[in-house]
Amino acid sequence: MDPRDLLARFHMPQLSSFQALDNYSTPVLGASALFCTIIAYTIAKMFGYGSRKNEFEVDGKTVVITGGSDGMGKAVALQLSAKGANVVVVARTVSKLQNAVEEMKASAVNSSKQKFHYISADLTDPAECERVIAEVTLWNSGAPPDVVWCCAGFSRPGFFVDVPIKEHRQQMDTLYWTAANTAHATLRSWLTPVSPNEQVKTPRRHLIFTCSTLAFVPIAGYSPYSPAKAAIRSLSDTLSQEIEMYNGAYSQRHSTNAPAADVKIHTIFPMGILSPGFDNEQKIKPELTKQLEEADKPQTPSDVAKISISALERGEYLITTMFIGHILKGTALGPSPRNSIIGDTLLSWLSNLVFLQVIPDLRGKAFKWGKKNGLPTPNPAS
Structure with a gap:
């Protein structure tokens, strides 16, 4: 959805002189001022104005990226390797993983010091996630990874009743459970108590989920996908509270058993990402869904990775x-x-003012689509 569409939906005024101010009510002027403030704030944040120190320093750190053989995960791996990180990519297909490792070596800022590794695993199996963290720890000279970034998953769009229930379950397994299994194995490793006399200075650790804006505003045709992403967002919010208990213990580490490091949780919410997965998604996506999201201009994996890393650094x-x-x-x-x-x-x-118009518009388009086209025809590719 283009910002101009939002302006049109909310009927934002186009003022050419101070005299025109008299033509608008106080609520409309207030909304206009609010809109301008948000634009200024967003631009400032995206370009890093007013940023503090780097909160996501990865030089010399060990990073695990699930779904790291393709798309956004691979882009993240390449950009973090260019920032000095030691990177382990995890996915199922060995050939893609091997290619990702070679590309990381080529993009490394210091190839003589940095290390790269891949692990083939099915992350829908919690035992496999435990194996990944154990293998990375062994490879990393006995130290757990400093960052774990969950990027695994794919979208299988379709209307709720047209998609077999087993595929709804598969989406939950591939999206939510790969993230939850990985997070569980990671946090069990990170939060193991260490006695005061074993404490050493350990940098903050980061657990990062990759979600979707569909967790905020669902769109018709994404019923197999949106609930799993909403579950990840809920898990992230829950962990952001729970982790403070452990961080509180860490703050008293010199006098009591505590984790070896404090931990911060983050979640990324991209929109469309240009990738082989996106191309496959377009082949089976309902036409109504394409119409409802036609203003979503997909970003490249590289752009999404760059913006996400900059936000993490803030x-x-x-x-x-x-x-x-x-x-x-x-x-x-x-x-x-x-x-x-x-x-x-x-x-x-x-946002809540704007969406007074947007949600009725989305529902209205769905109604008109059904009125014009009748019942949807299941995609033969599905």
Whole structure:
């Protein structure tokens, strides 16, 4: 959805002179001022103005990336290798993993010091996730990874009743459970108590989920996919609270048993990403779904990775990768921790005003589609 579409939906005024101000009511002027504030805030954040120290330093650190053989996961692996990280990519297909490792070596900032590794695993199996973390720890000279970034998964769009229930379950397994299994194995490793006399200075560790803006605003045709992404967002919010108990213990590590490091949780919410998976998705995606999301301009994996890493370096928690994604996030912040109290509060106000128009419009388009075309015909590719 283009920002101009949002302006049109909300009937934002186009003012050419101060005299024109008299033609608009106070609520409309207030909405316009709010909109301009949000744009300025978003641009400042995206370009890093006002940023503090780097909260996501990866030089010399060990990073595990699931789904790292393709798409966004591979782009993240390449960019972190260019920042000095030692990277382990995890996926199922060995040939793709091997290619990813060779590309990481080529992009490494210091190939003589950095290390790269791959592990083939089915992350829907929790035992496999435990194996991955154990293997990485052994490979990393007995130290757990510093960063684990969950990127595994794919989208299988379709209308709820047209998609076999086993495929709904498969989406939950491939999206939610790969993330939950990986997080569980990772946190069990990271949160093992260490006695005060065993404590050494250990940098903060980061657990990162990859979600979707569909967790904020579902679209017709994504019923197999959106619930799994919403579950990841809920898991992330829950862990962002639970982890503070362990971080509190870590703050008293010199006098009591505590984890070896404090931990921060993050979640990335991209929109469309240009990749082989996206191409496959387009082949079976319902035409109504394509119409409803026609303003979503997919980003390249490299762009999504770059924006996400920059936000992590600013220390953000819920991370969106384009302006429309920020607006979608604003509608659904709820009790989630804010990246910025002022900025996210303003964003939430604007988003909820805008979506007074957007949600009825989406429902209306679905109604008109059914009225014109009748019952949907299942895609033969499905």
